[in-house]
Amino acid sequence: MSSLVTLNNGLKMPLVGLGCWKIDKKVCANQIYEAIKLGYRLFDGACDYGNEKEVGEGIRKAISEGLVTRKDIFVVSKLWNNFHHPDHVELALKKTLNDMGLDYLDLYYIHFPIAFKYVPFEEKYPPGFYTGADDEKKGHITEAHVPIIDTYRALEKCVDEGLIKSIGVSNFQGSLIQDLLRGCRIKPVALQIEHHPYLTQEHLVEFCKLHDIQVVAYSSFGPQSFIEMDLQLARTTPTLFENDVIKKVSQNHPGSTTSQVLLRWATQRGIAVIPKSSKKERLLGNLEIEKKFTLTEQELKDISALNANIRFNDPWTWLDGKFPTFA
Ligand SMILES: NC(=O)c1ccc[n+]([C@@H]2O[C@H](COP(=O)([O-])OP(=O)(O)OC[C@H]3O[C@@H](n4cnc5c(N)ncnc54)[C@H](OP(=O)(O)O)[C@@H]3O)[C@@H](O)[C@H]2O)c1
DSSP states (O other): OOOEEEOTTSOEEESBOEEOTTOOHHHHHHHHHHHHHHTOOEEEOOGGGSOHHHHHHHHHHHHHTTSOOGGGOEEEEEEOGGGOSHHHHHHHHHHHHHHHTOSOBSEEEEOOSOOBOOOOTTTOSSOTTOSOHHHHHHTOOOBOOOOHHHHHHHHHHHHHTTSBSOEEEESOOHHHHHHHHHHOSSOOOEEEEEOBTTBOOHHHHHHHHHTTOEEEEEOTTTTHHHHTTTOHHHHHSOOGGGOHHHHHHHHHSTTOOHHHHHHHHHHTTTOEEOOOOSSHHHHHHHHTHHHHOOOOHHHHHHHHTTOOOOOSOOGGGSGGGOOOTTO
16 A cells, blocks of 8 residues: 655645556456455546546445445545636536435546536536536637635535535646745645656755645656547657666666656655556556655656656647737
8 A cells, every 4th residue: 555645734635646547447346346445545527527426436336345444535526627616616516426326525626727618517517627508619718707815715615514624626727826824725736747757847845845735746657647548749849758767777776667657756856646547557556655665766766867847738829829828
């Protein structure tokens, strides 16, 4: 099992969890159940992943069989862009809880600092980049005029009501977090960002450490996850698994793999990881990193020096090119 980090609200969170993006619905419930048997205790889901019913089913099966209790599991979801208005925050959260068959989440992130026009569940769920049939025909997204602090305050109410234990933010940059910290009543416990040796975001990571906000890395394997999305940038960027520096570090630690080096580089620097895999050996290998080997300070530095500010998940490349989230 993964070691635990203590969040700024006192809650303990596993340092290694399982990412649920792109886990096929048909196999998802069983994969979550099997992952629990392997020792996974954190599941990083989202409304947008379209598999929350199945993630919940896998968790509930493990609970009903007595493998774990609800308290042993750290359940994460994310508020999607169409539900940022305070009238829709709790509605969206309750839909997630209802789909999962759970009473509360341990952590609920704002998925992106981007507000789309509301779409009722009956019209399309999860809505993805849909903001209405007319927009869809034109390849357009209509925004909603909702400042982040309004969304955030609606989430604070959800904490008060016991529906979520903690609030997180995802894909936020430093200045937006600074602004949020000036206006929030309950501090965010975590920031989830794209983080791998091609995109180290060191200032942002340092800022979070200073403010006791846990950084959680997504897409730890860099381009890997985006190749299957057919993203041109991912297809043309050399894989990190074959990178000379990563390979050399892996060779320095017999028995380790390059994928484990990528994860260990993060966790050893206090950054949590949520690698996704559908293969049992990989799931085990990804979870085992902490007890297997320790990288030297020099190795950590050598890997960090690979930074090239290459970002694969950039809203600027979505429809319309009008979301300068990371500009
Ligand atoms: N907040 C956000 O905006 C955001 C964005 C992206 C992701 N996320 C979260 O972060 C999680 C992880 O990120 P991700 O899914 O983008 O990418 P990832 O975990 O970096 O990569 C997943 C890919 O790597 C492969 N893989 C997994 N373990 C491996 C290993 N040991 N060796 C070789 N290949 C391996 C997987 O294939 P197999 O399945 O075939 O093993 C899959 O193709 C997501 O599932 C999601 O929960 C959040």
